Amino acid sequence: MVLKALINNFEEDIIKPVLERLNTSVNGLTEVEAEERLEKYGLNQLESEKKKSPMVRFLENLKNPLVILLAVLASISYFTGDLRGAIVMLAMLSLGVILKFIQEVKADNSAEQLKAMVSTTATVIRDDAKKEIPLKNLVPGDIIHLSSGDMIPADVQIVSSKDLFINQSALTGESLPVEKIITAKDYKNPLDNPNLCFMGSNVESGTAIAVVTTTGSKTYFGQLSSKLVAERPTTSFDKGVNRFTWLMIKFIFILSPVVFLINGFAKGDWWQAFLFAIAVAVGLTPEMLPMIVTVNLSKGAISLSKQKVIVKKLNAIQNFGAMDVLCTDKTGTITCGKVILQKYLNIYGVESERVLKYGYINSFYQTGLKNLMDTAILEHGSDGEDFNIAHKYEKIDEIPFDFIRKRMSVVVRNKRMEDVLICKGAVEEVLSLCNKYETKEGTEPFVGKMTKEIEKIVKDLNKEGYRVIAIAYKVSKDYKKEYTLQDESQLTLLGFMAFLDPPKETSAEAISKFHKYNVDVKVLTGDNEIVTKKICKEVNLPIDSMLLGSDIENMTDEELGEAAEKTTVFAKLSPMHKERIIKSLQSRDHVVGFMGDGINDAPALKTADVGISVDTAVDIAKESSDIILLENSLLVLEEGVLEGRRVFGNIIKYIKMTASSNFGNMFSVLGASIFVPFLPMMPLQVLTNNLLYDISQTAIPTDTVDEEWIQKPRKWEINDIKRYITFIGPISSIFDYTTYFIMLFVFKAWNNAPLFQTGWFLESLFTQTLIIHVIRTNKIPFIQSTASKPLMITSTLIILAGVLLVNSPLGSFFGFVKLPGLYYPLLILTLLCYVILTQLIKTWYIKKYDVK
Secondary structure, three states: OHHHHHOOOOOHHHHHHHHHHOOOOOOOEOHHHHHHHHHHHOOOOOOOOOOOOHHHHHHHOOOOHHHHHHHHHHHHHHHOOOHHHHHHHHHHHHHHHHHHHHHOOOOOOHHHHHHHOOOOEEEEEEOOEEEEEEHHHOOOOOEEEEEOOOEOOOEEEEEEEEEEEEEOHHHHOOOOOEEOOOOOOOOOOHHHOOOEEOEOEEEEEEEEEEEEEEOHHHOHHHHHHHHHHOOOOOOHHHHHHHHHHHHHHHHHHHHHHHHHHHHHHHHOOHHHHHHHHHHHHHHHOOOOHHHHHHHHHHHHHHHHHOOOEEEOOOHHHHHHHHOOEEEEOHHHHHEOOOOEEEEEEEOOOOEOHHHHHHHHHHHHHOOOOOOHHHHHHHHHHHHOOOOOHHHHOEEEEEEEEEOOOOEEEEEEEOOOOOEEEEEEEEHHHHHOOEEEEEOOOOEEEOOHHHHHHHHHHHHHHHHOOOEEEEEEEEEEOOOOOOOOHHHOOOEEEEEEEEEEOOEOOOHHHHHHHHHHOOOEEEEEOOOOHHHHHHHHHHOOOOOOOEEEHHHHHOOOHHHHHHHHHHOOEEEOOOHHHHHHHHHHHHHOOOOEEEEOOOHHHHHHHHHOOEEEEEOOOOHHHHHHOOEEEOOOOHHHHHHHHHHHHHHHHHHHHHHHHHHHHHHHHHHHHHHHHHHOOOOOOOHHHHHHHHHHHHHHHOOHHHOOOOOOHHHOOOOOOHHHHHHHHHHHHHHHHHHHHHHHHHHHHHOOOOOOHHHHHHHHHHHHHHHHHHHHHHHOOOOOEOOOEOOOHHHHHHHHHHHHHHHHHHHOHHHHHHOOOOOOOOHHHHHHHHHHHHHHHHHHHHHHHHHHOOOO
């Protein structure tokens, strides 16, 4: 029987119920049974996300209320003969959509990446024969064979094992491999259960026979995959843009019909009233919003690429700046992501080069499987003192490591022709072989007091999260050629080696900077609480309170949300715990970023407002993220956060300029429509005014942002925008009305429509263009804060273009006439008063509502 040769410690009382539940046996399924189960349970494949064609992805970018509105208005303009207006609107619409499409053309394909991570075949026992089958044909009840280097092909339960260690760091965040054994003990968290192995992990060492319990999308890994296939939640940025868009659409739907009716009844020309209403709708539409937003985000993406930050999803840049909580995994993000030898202590707890040297000799000469700790010792030794081992010591023999003894020994001969047996291994195992310890004077036998002191050293190291091994030796002059287990006796304890996945040098500085910029840092890890506390203390992250995964299981969403705000460290978490914590923080109006690099981080990366990973992360983590760092350092994130705030600063400038201008125009157009006996501006003039104003705003993405703005997170505050436009918007109407008064009573334009329309056109263009410089900063414009050169140039050129258009032969085509000389001094006075009054109201508003 094949299985009899493979199974060495079959625990029948533990395994039999599992085999019965799965209706299988240790001899495996028959091919007929496997075929039936394959039909019942389906292929052992993860859920795949249907790949979208470029055309479908492009059309998805058109599903935006503002884009749809612009398309409708452009169509109306075209069919009513206004080809120029239609072209302008379509150009703006296309530019924004195409730029966004180009930036995001590398679509998410998480499920495909998940498939690539697992092996394509599995070693299975069927019909009492060992064979290789395609991974997708594995079914529940199959008996499989695992050995060193294998990926776990499904979720399985151990039937028999020998020295089985599984690397499940990508699932749990644990730095070291975990031993899998058969036990009857119950575990609440499946990942803690040593009986179980999960798809997505791999065999570090040892062998095992296991029974497949679940396959495909029902596996632990498969459940993560299904999370990634689902639509991504709407982020803070998307919600903000949508709310503002609908606010402006409401303005348009209210004002345009009113303007149409008033002008229709007042002037009697319903066709002209209709064209004017359409022109007003276009004028009120923030048609530059898609382009301004996309150009700002694209500029930010280019800037970040120079800082070793790759932006996969443009909207993530603004979410970066709005982020007020950064949740981060511990392993590989705050820590180095690998085990490092941190301490080598003698029995007094003092650092000892002799302990390091003996440990180095042992690891240097062993020929068996070198584990992570051996690698750490050798790396440390090569960085430190050169022990010149090969010249000073000749290897005689070794007693290999095994998982029962949990130790290994190397025998070397020194220059004094002494054979030195150096034993390294688990503390309890090595101590049990020692009858004395090394002191400063020589050696002493183990007696009460010193034993307690030694135990205290080990316990203190364990409490601080260190993985500890002991080093012992024995000197002899027997000159044997071969050494056996019996020689591992009467050893002298030399000291201890302590290992840890230490924090990166940059982590403490980065956390300090995040706090400076008002971003709370929270650690979410699958590792244990002892190690996590140790790391957090080293990077100066205050541990106000700590929550474990087991605590979270018993909390409602509301309780978790309240606790999550106060908690800085979460440990022993499953992937679903991480996702739930992020959702609970989002429910309390936080913009949450998450940084991770493992399989266990993927759901959290996708749920967060901004998911951040690194180029060395597992594929699923990179595919689930919005931003990828080419340098695995939290410090790199700092510039990303600041750039995000700069980008949003320029977006919000456009929002406030457009919204306040449009709100003011609403009163101006309504007043003019009621009291002026002709159209206050011809439809073509409205569109031209709007086009020139739009051009003046194209340089906004190049503008500087005040340092005060980037000191704290910024996010969409629609109520603040409403309040702002309520105070600032009507100011423009005051000076529009003074212009009406000047044109009607000073220049007698009651019966001269072209003169009135030209005067208002120029004043409207000047005020809208200049007010950009007042609204773009909370400071005094031109004195305390100056716009970027491109924005200054475009503003100047647009003002000059307006004057030249009105006074050129081309002006008559647009219905303009030359204005009286007195108009220009009055216009300058109007502009000066407008800028001063707006600045005063803005300053009052900032103080009243504490806008900083």
